[in-house]
Amino acid sequence: xxxxxxxxxxxxxxxxxxxxxxxxxxxxxxxxxxxxxxxxxxxxxxxxxxxxxxxxxxxxxxxxxxxxxxxxxxxxxxxxxxxxxxxxxxxxxxxxxxxxxxxxxxxxxxxxxxxxxxxxxxxxxxxxxxxxxxxxxxxxxxxxxxxxxxxxxxxxxxxxxxxxxxxxxxxxxxxxxxxxxxxxxxxxxxxxxxxxxx
Numbered sequence: 191x192x193x194x195x196x197x198x199x200x201x202x203x204x205x206x207x208x209x210x211x212x213x214x215x216x217x218x219x220x221x222x223x224x225x226x227x228x229x230x231x232x233x234x235x236x237x238x239x240x241x242x243x244x245x246x247x248x249x250x251x252x253x254x255x256x257x258x259x260x261x262x263x264x265x266x267x268x269x270x271x272x273x274x275x276x277x278x279x280x281x282x283x284x285x286x287x288x289x290x291x292x293x294x295x296x297x298x299x300x301x302x303x304x305x306x307x308x309x310x311x312x313x314x315x316x317x318x319x320x321x322x323x324x325x326x327x328x329x330x331x332x333x334x335x336x337x338x339x340x341x342x343x344x345x346x347x348x349x350x351x352x353x354x355x356x357x358x359x360x361x362x363x364x365x366x367x368x369x370x371x372x373x374x375x376x377x378x379x380x381x382x383x384x385x386x387x388x
Contacts, residue, residue, distance in 0.1 A: 267354035
C-alpha cells in the first residue's frame with residue numbers, strides 16, 4: 191500500500207513535466223527555424239487573410255462580416271537598405287492562374303518599376319516550395335508566409351532562403367536605379383529653373 195501511495199505521489203508531482211516536453215513536430219519546427227536564423231532570416235508567426243474562405247467563414251451567425259485569417263510562419267529576409275521608392279507588395283497563392291504572375295494574386299495595384307519585374311518575380315515564385323502561401327515586399331523585408339508542412343524540410347527552407355536573398359538583391363538594385371533616375375530628374379529640373387531665375 192505504501193509503494194502504491196509513493197508511486198501516485200510521484201506521478202502527480204512529475205506528470206505535468208511530461209506535458210512540457212516538446213513533441214516531435216515542435217522539435218522539427220525548432221530545428222527548421224534555427225536553420226533559418228543561421229541562414230540570416232527572421233522567423234515570426236503571423237496571420238494571412240484566407241483568400242478562398244467559405245461563406246460560413248466570411249459571415250458569422252449574426253450576419254456580421256468576418257475576415258478569416260490563417261496563422262503561418264513568416265520567414266523574412268532583412269534588406270540592407272530601406273526601400274523608399276518601391277511600393278509595398280503582396281502576392282498570395284491563387285489557383286486560378288490569372289494576373290501578371292500565373293498562380294499568384296496581387297493584392298492592390300502595382301506599376302512595375304522595371305520591365306523585367308514581373309518575369310523576375312514569376313521565376314522566383316515558380317521555384318518556391320508548395321507550402322509558401324504568400325510573398326511580401328515592404329520597406330525593410332522581403333518575406334514569405336510558409337505552412338512548414340511535414341513534407342517540406344530543410345531543402346525547402348534552403349530554396350526559400352536562396353530565393354529571398356535573390357529577391358532582396360534584385361529589389362536593392364531596382365531601388366538604386368530608381369534613386370538615380372529621381373536624382374537625375376531633380377537635377378534636370380534644377381537646371382531648367384536656373385535660367386528662368388536669372
